[in-house]
Amino acid sequence: MGELSAFLKIHRVKAPYRDPEERKHDYEEILGVLPEPVLAEQGARCMDCGVPFCHNGCPLGNLIPDWNDLVYRGLWRDAITALHATNNFPELTGRICPAPCESACVLDINDDPVTIKSIEHAIAERAFSEGWVVASPPAPETRTGRSVAVIGAGPAGMAAAAELNKLGHRVVVFERDEGVGGLMRFGVPDAKLDKEIIDRRVRILEAEGVEFRLGVDVGIDLGTEMLRREHDAVVIAIGAREGRDVEMPGRECSGVHMAMDYLYQRNRAVARMKGRPAAPEPPAGELISAAGKRVVVIGGGDTGMDCMSNAIREGALGVEMLDVYPELNPLTGRDARHPWPLAPKRTLSTYALEEGGERRWATQVTELVGGPAGHVRAVRGREVTGTSSADIEAVPGSTFEQPADLVLLAIGFSGVERAGLLAALPLELDRRGNIAAGSTYRTSQDGVYVAGDARIGATLIVHAIAEGRRCARVIDRALSPDARRAPQPMAAVGADGPEAGELGGSSDAAAR
Ligand SMILES: Cc1cc2nc3c(=O)[nH]c(=O)nc-3n(C[C@H](O)[C@H](O)[C@H](O)COP(=O)(O)OP(=O)(O)OC[C@H]3O[C@@H](n4cnc5c(N)ncnc54)[C@H](O)[C@@H]3O)c2cc1C
Ligand code: SF4
Known part of the structure; x- marks a missing residue:
C-alpha cells in the first residue's frame, strides 16, 4: 500500500x-x-x-x-x-x-x-x-478463423473489438460516421477530450488487426443479412441515440434544436479548424450557430454543459441552462437517496459555468415564444419544486419569460434509434426502449449481441467500455465451444452490468 x-x-x-x-x-x-x-x-x-x-x-x-x-x-x-x-x-x-x-x-x-x-x-x-503503449497483435497461430462484425465504433464497440481481436477473432467494425469514437467524438467537445487522443488509440487497434470501415450505415448502406452470413457473430453497439424532445407550444419555431444536432456540427467545425480530414460541412441553410445569440439550454446534464461550453466559445451573447431539478449538495452532488458509497445521480460538471454560463435550478419551461417570422424570441417557464418527474409542482406566481434567439434541447435520450438498422433487423426492445438482452448480451436474434448504451441506456463511457469487454467474453465462449480458454473472471459489477437506476455519474439519463 x-x-x-x-x-x-x-x-x-x-x-x-x-x-x-x-x-x-x-x-x-x-x-x-x-x-x-x-x-x-x-x-x-x-x-x-x-x-x-x-x-x-x-x-x-x-x-x-x-x-x-x-x-x-x-x-x-x-x-x-x-x-x-x-x-x-x-x-x-x-x-x-x-x-x-x-x-x-x-x-x-x-x-x-x-x-x-x-x-x-x-x-x-x-x-x-x-512509448510503452504499442500494438500487441495476437500471435498468428492463436487466430481462431472466426469473424465478428461490430456495428458502431463508440467506446462499447471499440472495447468489444479490442477484446475480441486479442482473443484471436477477426473483427470488422462498421461505423456510419466519418470517425471512430461515437459520442466521445461527436458529443464531447475537444475542450474535454481532444480527438487526437481517440485517433492515437485507433491507430494502435488497427495495427493490432482491427479493421474499421467508416461511413457505412448498417441497415441502409449495408444489408444485415449479408453481414450475418459473412460473420460468425454480430455485436450491436449503436448507442441510445433517440433524443428526447419536448411537447409544448412553440416547438415548431425555427431556432429550436436538439442538442446533439448542435454538438455534431460544433465537433465537426472544430475538426475542420484543427485540420482533421473528412469532417463534412452542414448542408446549406442548416447551420446552427450560437455566435452573437442569447442561448437557452433546456436540460441540466453533461450534454447541456457541453452545449454551453461550445456556445461560449462561439461568442454567444449569453448562455443560460434551465434545470428542472433543485440544486443538490454543491460539494458532493449527493442527496439523501444516494449516500456513500453510491455515486451521486446528478452531474457535478460545472466547467462551462466557470467559463461564463449561468444555470437556473428548479425551473420548468412551458412554452417557446416565436417572433413575427416564426423564429424563437423567448422561453416562458415557471419555478417548480420536486426531485423527480413524478413530484414536480409549480410554484404559484413564479412564471417568467426569458429572451432567447437559440434554444437547445438537452433533456436526455429515450433509447435506440428505431429507424435504419432496427428497421432492417427487428429486435426486441425492453420497456426503456433499449435492445432487450437481459444479462446475456444476446438479443432476440441468434448470433446477434448488444453492448453499451444500446443495451443499458444512455450512461457513461466507463460503463460502455465495461459492456464491450463483457460482451466480447460472452461471444468468445460461444465461438469457442471447446472452451479452449479457462473462464475469466467477470468485472467487479457482475455479468449483468448495471441495472436501470444504478448508473452513477453524469449522464443525462441518470440526471433525470
Ligand atoms: C454530449 C454528451 C457528453 C457526454 N459526456 C460524457 C462524459 O463527459 N463522460 C462520460 O463518461 N460519458 C459522457 N457521455 C456519455 C457517453 O459518451 C456515452 O455513454 C458513450 O459514448 C456510449 O457509448 P456507446 O459505444 O454505447 O455508444 P455511442 O458512443 O453512442 O456510439 C454508437 C456508435 O454507433 C454508430 N452507429 C449507430 N447506428 C449505426 C449503424 N446503423 N451503422 C453503423 N454505425 C452506427 C454511431 O454513429 C456511433 O458512432 C456524454 C454523452 C453526450 C451525449
Ligand atoms: S474508469 Fe474507473 S477508476 Fe477510472 S475514473 Fe472512472 S470509475 Fe474511476
Whole structure:
C-alpha cells in the first residue's frame, strides 16, 4: 500500500484545470496532468482498505489500490500494465469519466477521496509519452478463423473489438460516421477530450488487426443479412441515440434544436479548424450557430454543459441552462437517496459555468415564444419544486419569460434509434426502449449481441467500455465451444452490468 497513515497528513490536490478566462477562447483540452511528485503523494493517501469499495465503484473493476501504490513507488510502467489489465482505454476514462470510484473511496466518508482519476490520467499519458503503449497483435497461430462484425465504433464497440481481436477473432467494425469514437467524438467537445487522443488509440487497434470501415450505415448502406452470413457473430453497439424532445407550444419555431444536432456540427467545425480530414460541412441553410445569440439550454446534464461550453466559445451573447431539478449538495452532488458509497445521480460538471454560463435550478419551461417570422424570441417557464418527474409542482406566481434567439434541447435520450438498422433487423426492445438482452448480451436474434448504451441506456463511457469487454467474453465462449480458454473472471459489477437506476455519474439519463 501507499504510505502508512499518509491520508492523515496529506490532503487531496485537485486536478489542474486551465484558467477559464484563457481556455474559453480556444478548443484545447482544459484538464492538465499533476506533477509526478504530487501524484506520488496523492497515491500515498490510498489506505489499501481491506474492502476497497473503489473497485466496486469503478464499473470496470479497475485495480485502483494497486496502481495508486505503484505510482507512489515510482513504478509507472507496472502501473500502466495494471491499468490495462481491466481498462482498454485509460487515456479516455482518465479524462472524462466522472469517477464514481472516488465517490466510493472510503476516505470520502469523512474526508476528500483519493484523486484516483488524476492518477489514472497521468499513468496513461506517461505511458504514451514513454512509448510503452504499442500494438500487441495476437500471435498468428492463436487466430481462431472466426469473424465478428461490430456495428458502431463508440467506446462499447471499440472495447468489444479490442477484446475480441486479442482473443484471436477477426473483427470488422462498421461505423456510419466519418470517425471512430461515437459520442466521445461527436458529443464531447475537444475542450474535454481532444480527438487526437481517440485517433492515437485507433491507430494502435488497427495495427493490432482491427479493421474499421467508416461511413457505412448498417441497415441502409449495408444489408444485415449479408453481414450475418459473412460473420460468425454480430455485436450491436449503436448507442441510445433517440433524443428526447419536448411537447409544448412553440416547438415548431425555427431556432429550436436538439442538442446533439448542435454538438455534431460544433465537433465537426472544430475538426475542420484543427485540420482533421473528412469532417463534412452542414448542408446549406442548416447551420446552427450560437455566435452573437442569447442561448437557452433546456436540460441540466453533461450534454447541456457541453452545449454551453461550445456556445461560449462561439461568442454567444449569453448562455443560460434551465434545470428542472433543485440544486443538490454543491460539494458532493449527493442527496439523501444516494449516500456513500453510491455515486451521486446528478452531474457535478460545472466547467462551462466557470467559463461564463449561468444555470437556473428548479425551473420548468412551458412554452417557446416565436417572433413575427416564426423564429424563437423567448422561453416562458415557471419555478417548480420536486426531485423527480413524478413530484414536480409549480410554484404559484413564479412564471417568467426569458429572451432567447437559440434554444437547445438537452433533456436526455429515450433509447435506440428505431429507424435504419432496427428497421432492417427487428429486435426486441425492453420497456426503456433499449435492445432487450437481459444479462446475456444476446438479443432476440441468434448470433446477434448488444453492448453499451444500446443495451443499458444512455450512461457513461466507463460503463460502455465495461459492456464491450463483457460482451466480447460472452461471444468468445460461444465461438469457442471447446472452451479452449479457462473462464475469466467477470468485472467487479457482475455479468449483468448495471441495472436501470444504478448508473452513477453524469449522464443525462441518470440526471433525470
Ligand atoms: C454530449 C454528451 C457528453 C457526454 N459526456 C460524457 C462524459 O463527459 N463522460 C462520460 O463518461 N460519458 C459522457 N457521455 C456519455 C457517453 O459518451 C456515452 O455513454 C458513450 O459514448 C456510449 O457509448 P456507446 O459505444 O454505447 O455508444 P455511442 O458512443 O453512442 O456510439 C454508437 C456508435 O454507433 C454508430 N452507429 C449507430 N447506428 C449505426 C449503424 N446503423 N451503422 C453503423 N454505425 C452506427 C454511431 O454513429 C456511433 O458512432 C456524454 C454523452 C453526450 C451525449
Ligand atoms: S474508469 Fe472512472 S470509475 Fe474507473 S477508476 Fe477510472 S475514473 Fe474511476
